[in-house]
Amino acid sequence: MRLLPNLRFFTITRRIGLALFSLGMLCFVPGLVAQIPLISGGAGFLTNTNAGSTSYQLVAMPVLAAPIGEHLLVEARGTLLESFTPKGNGQEGYNTSHFLAWSYVQADYLATSHVTVVGGDFLIPFGTYNERLIPIWISNLQDAPLIFPIGTGTTTGLGGEVRGNAYSTGDVSVSYAAYVSAGSTNRQFSAFRSAGGQGSVYFPKARLEIGASYGRIREGNHSNAVGMDVWWEPAKIPLKVRSEYAHQPHSQGYWIETDYRLSQFHGPESLIGRLEPVFRLQQTFRNAPDFTDGLPSANTQRIDFGLDYHLPHEVRINTSYARQFSSTGNFNIWETGVVYRFLFPTWKGK
């Protein structure tokens, strides 16, 4: 008690963070874990020219996944960001800013073959973008879709989640997730008081997935959000079609993205086969003014044309051009980036 005299004054979020951090540290004690944890993630240099103003970002997103025993997994992802943005107002030079935060820190208890209980600071399971496509080594385009704030709030929840695979055969797979989150204004673990869930049906042979999401923020205006997502990635060709629709009380929208890796032309390692054109179309619709829901203040349309190039050793060059149309103004967005993906053990195994 003397060593930590202020422990009783810690908020619940700090206690959770401390507990998870301690659990995570256990993963680095070789004698306590049977399996070797991995460190994965990506690092990159990104540029963004938005309406004529260019900014630069150095970013790293490391992921830790540490299996403990037969039923436990501790996982976390962090974001380290250094931004350089123009000073503006006729001034020369750049302002720099730093950002260092957990994207999520959670412990997963694999209770049964079909049930995993999650505790901690977890990604909100709404739509597909938040859980699957945010990592820089996965996303084809730098910017998240315009409807991304719908249902995801602060992107993470602080509390508990139950998820897993309800039913799985060679023809169909049904997965689910349901969560309850406490409200938190803690800087590292901010979250809305909310609850929600997601279900999806995946047909592996057709590579078709259809999902539905629901989320309710249980503070402020107590708003509901609903969403649908459809992914189709035919097995015979390297084409991906991904789409989402989401609705909240004062706005709604959709995005659809297609990308096609040209690996059918002389193989994936050929000069042409490393290219991957990407196209995304998105629209948002404003039903009523709301400056807090995260979507544009007026109806907006945006098209993105991307061209990614997959270099050897998990290095990828991403380029894209986007044009955004709105009654508040039209503008161009040019983006480029070099991203490296890494994956290695935390220590050398036997």
Added chain:
Amino acid sequence: MMNTLRRIYIGSLLLAAIPMLSQTGTKAAPTSGQQQTKSNPVHGAQKPDGQQVFEQNCSRCHNSPPGFSPSINVAVARHMRVRAGLSKDDEQAILRFLNP
């Protein structure tokens, strides 16, 4: 404006359909990573095929980095089970695939 967007989108879909039509019936190009060089492990009749599970789930979002250490196969498979909503059988299948 909307008509232009629709035309662009329909045009892109048609462009995407060209290779689909021309390659119908051909075998998919192998993905990068160590999986393309490994043979499919033999499983019992009731057990899911690990390579198939990997391609149908993990590869939907990302390729497998080539040549990662076998010492982290358990961590990789368990992480994918949680992230991709896989069953325990699927996790075991991926593990068998990574450790043939």
